[in-house]
Amino acid sequence: MKKTVHLIAGILAVSTIATFFLSTVLVELLGSADSVAAVKRLIVIPGLFILVPAIAATGGSGFALSKTRRGRLIDAKKKRMRFIAANGVLVLIPCAIVLNAWASAGSFDTRFYLVQALELVAGATNLVLMGLNMRDGLNLSGRFRATPTTPR
Numbered sequence: 001m002k003k004t005v006h007l008i009a010g011i012l013a014v015s016t017i018a019t020f021f022l023s024t025v026l027v028e029l030l031g032s033a034d035s036v037a038a039v040k041r042l043i044v045i046p047g048l049f050i051l052v053p054a055i056a057a058t059g060g061s062g063f064a065l066s067k068t069r070r071g072r073l074i075d076a077k078k079k080r081m082r083f084i085a086a087n088g089v090l091v092l093i094p095c096a097i098v099l100n101a102w103a104s105a106g107s108f109d110t111r112f113y114l115v116q117a118l119e120l121v122a123g124a125t126n127l128v129l130m131g132l133n134m135r136d137g138l139n140l141s142g143r144f145r146a147t148p149t150t151p152r
């Protein structure tokens with residue numbers, strides 16, 4: 001049960017961040033000011049209301065699954081998870097909220113693009129870290145063994 005929750009929540013969290021990232025880049029490059037504002041709004045509602053519970057469920061179930069286990073891969077996943085959560089709470093959520101407010105007010109100035117750049121860098125960082133957690137998770141569960149002889 002915990003394993004199923006972890007797998008589904010992990011895939012949902014990664015897909016949500018990837019969707020935010022891709023839709024932001026595409027709409028900034030190709031869309032009108034109105035469509036940028038629409039994407040920024042959708043990222044906050046319902047986006048954050050999907051992402052935050054998905055990350056919490058992934059982290060919670062991950063820590064529960066690792067209670068009886070030790071090893072290098074578990075330690076690395078825990079360390080990355082702390083960074084993913086801090087990056088989300090301290091950078092990604094505040095960025096999404098202010099960008100939505102500025103875009104809905106039509107305020108696309110330098111400040112908007114600086115915060116947008118910060119959000120993209122933080123989003124890409126979380127995507128890489130979550131991807132590494134997926135890789136190590138698939139190794140731990142035995143679905144994907146890259147180096148079967150290495151102790152983990």
Ligand code: HEM
Nearest residue numbers: 007010062063065066077078081130133134137138140141
């Ligand atoms: C965003 C963060 C994370 C993602 C995307 C993620 C993803 C995954 C995935 C895809 C699996 C394979 C599940 C399966 O094959 O059924 C997995 C397994 C696992 N994950 Fe995570 N995980 C994350 C965070 C964590 C954290 C923080 C921990 C705590 C140390 C953790 C511990 C585990 C364990 C112990 C397994 C192996 C479960 C088993 O088969 O016994 N994960 N993870």
